[in-house]
Amino acid sequence: MPHNNKHITNRENHEIEFRNVSFKYPGAEQYTIKNVSLKIPVGKKLAIVGLNGAGKTTFIKLLMRLYDPPEGEILLDGVNIKEYDYKEYLKLFSVVFQDFKLLSFTIKENISLADSETTDGDKILDVLKDAGLSERIKELEYGIETAVSKKFDEKGIEFSGGESQKLAIARALYKDAPIVILDEATAALDPISEYEIYSKFDTLVGDKTSIFISHRLSSCRFCDCIAVFHNGEIIQYGKHEELLKDENSKYAELWNAQAQYYN
Numbered sequence: 523m524p525h526n527n528k529h530i531t532n533r534e535n536h537e538i539e540f541r542n543v544s545f546k547y548p549g550a551e552q553y554t555i556k557n558v559s560l561k562i563p564v565g566k567k568l569a570i571v572g573l574n575g576a577g578k579t580t581f582i583k584l585l586m587r588l589y590d591p592p593e594g595e596i597l598l599d600g601v602n603i604k605e606y607d608y609k610e611y612l613k614l615f616s617v618v619f620q621d622f623k624l625l626s627f628t629i630k631e632n633i634s635l636a637d638s639e640t641t642d643g644d645k646i647l648d649v650l651k652d653a654g655l656s657e658r659i660k661e662l663e664y665g666i667e668t669a670v671s672k673k674f675d676e677k678g679i680e681f682s683g684g685e686s687q688k689l690a691i692a693r694a695l696y697k698d699a700p701i702v703i704l705d706e707a708t709a710a711l712d713p714i715s716e717y718e719i720y721s722k723f724d725t726l727v728g729d730k731t732s733i734f735i736s737h738r739l740s741s742c743r744f745c746d747c748i749a750v751f752h753n754g755e756i757i758q759y760g761k762h763e764e765l766l767k768d769e770n771s772k773y774a775e776l777w778n779a780q781a782q783y784y785n
């Protein structure tokens with residue numbers, strides 16, 4: 523019997539598994555996720571790629587327990603995720619979504635999501651550096667105490683889309699949770715910033731279990747495995763080189779469509 527309050531004792535290493543998961547949004551006729559099974563072993567990096575509407579973000583929403591799949595099971599360390607205490611469960615994830623929200627508070631509070639007393643100022647500066655924002659913050663008279671938005675403070679700052687995304691990445695780095703999820707987390711970054719972030723990923727993510735969703739296939743190559751989603755199903759699964767071998771595959775089609783811009 524699920525009791526929904528199982529405690530998470532292992533703080534570091536986590537394995538995620540989807541077993542025959544299918545899901546329809548409430549009121550929808552079509553399945554958005556169809557019989558998806560995959561395992562992300564402890565410390566491994568999974569990339570999910572696929573066209574718009576393929577079901578990638580929905581997969582993450584199910585993992586984050588925003589919806590409860592009526593068919594199949596999602597397991598964390600072999601236990602159905604429904605059984606864990608919800609708050610404890612969410613603490614395991616550092617997530618950057620495509621549509622993250624910045625709050626009308628200071629830069630520091632936007633990163634720590636806590637009041638100033640408990641915040642480690644040095645760590646804030648470190649994560650801002652890793653996210654590629656320190657130079658920008660140094661220009662500000664009030665530094666990390668600057669308000670994000672001019673709504674309540676005329677000395678506040680309105681960040682650009684890419685700068686806001688860097689702040690969201692800094693927030694995820696500050697949380698330093700054992701599982702990292704980046705869902706189109708670098709889509710608004712210019713190519714140089716994106717390259718800088720990706721080249722630091724190995725250090726940033728380290729040996730944490732992680733999931734990356736990106737339309738830029740070149741930035742998924744470093745992952746241990748790539749799952750290609752199509753109409754809610756996993757149609758290909760493997761390493762970059764293996765997936766490319768099948769020239770008629772969806773992955774090859776997506777890769778070649780982008781490669782022509784690089785060549």
Ligand SMILES: Nc1ncnc2c1ncn2[C@@H]1O[C@H](COP(=O)(O)OP(=O)(O)OP(=O)(O)O)[C@@H](O)[C@H]1O
Nearest residue numbers: 547548550554572573574575576577578579580581
């Ligand atoms: N809240 C919702 N209610 C009903 N349908 C939804 C909802 N959210 C998403 N969908 C539908 O589910 C399908 C999959 O969406 P999802 O966001 O998972 O795709 P995606 O692969 O992440 O796409 P993208 O690359 O555009 O971000 C889409 O057809 C979308 O319209």
